Amino acid sequence: MIAQIAQHPPQWRLIVATGQAGDPTDDATQPWPEGRQQIDTGTVTIDRASSEDGGSCTAINYDPLVLPTGIEPSDDSLLSARSFTLRAEEDHEKPPSAVTPQEVQAEVQAGGKS
Numbered sequence: 001m002i003a004q005i006a007q008h009p010p011q012w013r014l015i016v017a018t019g020q021a022g023d024p025t026d027d028a029t030q031p032w033p034e035g036r037q038q039i040d041t042g043t044v045t046i047d048r049a050s051s052e053d054g055g056s057c058t059a060i061n062y063d064p065l066v067l068p069t070g071i072e073p074s075d076d077s078l079l080s081a082r083s084f085t086l087r088a089e090e091d092h093e094k095p096p097s098a099v100t101p102q103e104v105q106a107e108v109q110a111g112g113k114s
Contacts, residue, residue: 001049002049002099002103002104002107002108003107003110005046005047005048005049006048006107006108009045009046009047010045010046011043011044011045011046012043012044013040013042013043013044014040014041014042014043014044015038015039015040015041016038016039016041017032017036017037017038017039018036018037018038018039019032019036020032020036023036025074025075025076026074026075026076026077027076028076028078048108049099049104049107050099050101050104051099051100051101051103051104052099053100053101062082063082063083064079064082064083065079065080065083
């Protein structure tokens with residue numbers, strides 16, 4: 001994967017659809033009706049890989065229920081399942097990163113030719 005990213009960085013357009021009153025918000029598997037306003041927010045490009053070991057991302061948590069004032073969560077139960085706050089009391093230890101800093105460095109030095 002590191003070599004693929006180095007040789008051909010994956011890209012995609014990030015399009016955000018805006019909802020309207022009555023659109024389902026309690027089931028992320030249900031698409032909204034056609035014709036909703038779409039906002040092209042730009043191109044996402046992954047141009048390098050790095051290990052999370054020792055990186056700044058080890059202490060960062062993505063919690064979809066931590067929201068700024070004025071933004072309310074939907075009633076989708078998936079948000080609670082992904083919420084760190086609600087899972088914080090689970091007894092588990094984080095496994096080490098699947099990608100080591102040494103692997104990333106070796107791949108970078110090889111120029112993605114492994």
